[in-house]
Amino acid sequence: xxxxxxxxxxxxxxxxxxxxxxxxxxxxxxxxxxxxxxxxxxxxxxxxxxxxxxxxxxxxxxxxxxxxxxxxxxxxxxxxxxxxxxxxxxxxxxxxx
Amino acid sequence: xxxxxxxxxxxxxxxxxxxxxxxxxxxxxxxxxxxxxxxxxxxxxxxxxxxxxxxxxxxxxxxxxxxxxxxxxxxxxxxxxxxxxxxxxxxxx
Numbered sequence: 213x214x215x216x217x218x219x220x221x222x223x224x225x226x227x228x229x230x231x232x233x234x235x236x237x238x239x240x241x242x243x244x245x246x247x248x249x250x251x252x253x254x255x256x257x258x259x260x261x262x263x264x265x266x267x268x269x270x271x272x273x274x275x276x277x278x279x280x281x282x283x284x285x286x287x288x289x290x291x292x293x294x295x296x297x298x299x300x301x302x303x304x305x306x307x308x309x
Numbered sequence: 310x311x312x313x314x315x316x317x318x319x320x321x322x323x324x325x326x327x328x329x330x331x332x333x334x335x336x337x338x339x340x341x342x343x344x345x346x347x348x349x350x351x352x353x354x355x356x357x358x359x360x361x362x363x364x365x366x367x368x369x370x371x372x373x374x375x376x377x378x379x380x381x382x383x384x385x386x387x388x389x390x391x392x393x394x395x396x397x398x399x400x401x402x
Contacts, residue, residue, distance in 0.1 A: 274370035292324030299317030
């Protein structure tokens with residue numbers, strides 16, 4: 213899984229039937245210090261995440277498992293809302309959500 | 310699988326039900342010389358690893374969720390071993 217921050221959402225009226233009712237969110241991947249890392253992507257939401265929140269998200273086929281038994285076509289899904297990232301040894305490495 | 314070092318952990322109250330009861334570790338993948346290899350990742354803990362330890366990281370879904378004992382759950386990384394030593398044979402590389 214990787215850290216990210218929700219920076220927006222996507223609305224799509226015409227979409228695969230299995231995606232109906234799912235929220236499409238824009239996720240900016242971030243590093244351990246909360247800095248942007250890499251490019252924004254679209255991910256499904258399985259935990260009720262909202263804009264500005266720090267989250268962690270899952271890649272690959274596993275990303276569709278929160279929605280079982282429904283088979284949802286996604287390769288990135290938010291699976292947790294981060295309260296605190298605790299990195300004791302690194303300087304300036306504590307990120308609060 | 311990758312070699313990594315546990316550098317921290319993450320607290321998340323709201324998360325996938327299959328993640329409840331497992332530590333979420335922040336793991337920095339390492340090169341053989343001990344330098345950082347890419348960005349740190351989050352992995353569920355399957356072996357009770359601690360911060361500072363060098364670990365074996367499963368970086369693929371099936372092996373990760375099998376190790377954690379939570380099949381069909383959204384897990385793509387897991388810490389599956391604590392490394393005692395790595396021996397690199399001279400001349401074999």
